[in-house]
Amino acid sequence: MNWTLNELKRNCREPFKIAEVIDAASIVKAKNGNVISVSPANVNGFFLLDQLGVFGNFKIEATVILPSTRSLKPVKVPLNFGVNEYYVDAAEHDLSRFEQTDVVVQLKDGLLDLAEVVADNLLIHLPSRILTAEEENGNWPLPKGKDWQLLEEG
Template sequence: MIKWTLDELRRNCTEPLALNETVDISSLIKSKNENVISVSPAKVNGFFSLDQLGLLGTFKIKIKLVLPSTRSLQPVNTELSFTVSEYYVDHQTDNLAEFGKNDVVIFLADGLLDLSEVVCENVLARLPLKVLTPEEAAGKTELPKGNDWQVVEEGSSANAKVQVDPRLAKLKDFFKD
């Protein structure tokens, strides 16, 4: 685990702190999301730098996970690759007006930055809501159905019915040639 205190970084980091780490967050991810089947170590590349606002972390995270299909619960290999840019400030900071409206500001309890927690929270925030096996994504599998019901995908032709507001229905005849 890689942990730093903000005070330690303020004292020792006059230059940006380069980051090229492999972080094992498997147990941390699984403890926070029981649906995750397996997690490879995350590759983290980037830097931390101090400025007048706080500690700015800018880095790229690459990770491979096995998640259950949201349709069949079959295991699906999933790769995530994304960039993170966040400010880390002491929990006593009260002047957030200095930050831009698009800045992500994370308050650190006890001024402690835990890289494993940072990576874990960012991975969890980016887990896809829809996970399908290659066959399901290609439409090669039949959706579940029963006697009086069937599953249809949102926006599918079987489910898409054009509904016209009855107050506007007469307008369809207005421009007839």
């Protein structure tokens, strides 16, 4: 699903509701080679034009399969998070009207591609520590070799 900023500005005076299933797997895998697979993402929310610009508020749910950071075995990682972002044209350089805590996405050519938005947010929410259930429960020996051994902090 793609929209130009001008389309969104015309159509989002009232909340423009979104309830879509977005397949962003190819984008996610192209940007992060460690990702084994990504389920289609359920995206629910809305876009709205306010005094600052086009505001997106939605929830993303998907399952990503990543290698364990310990054994490299595949691990299903369910993701479920909210997104609150403003969208502006990349040519706009004065962003002083936004708070430091606002997430502002500058869109190349003024085009909002929902698959790209979903992919970028999935990538941001990937955990840095991924363990299988056995590894999490301590039922998996830590790797070791000649003159070295993996130790956990704490």
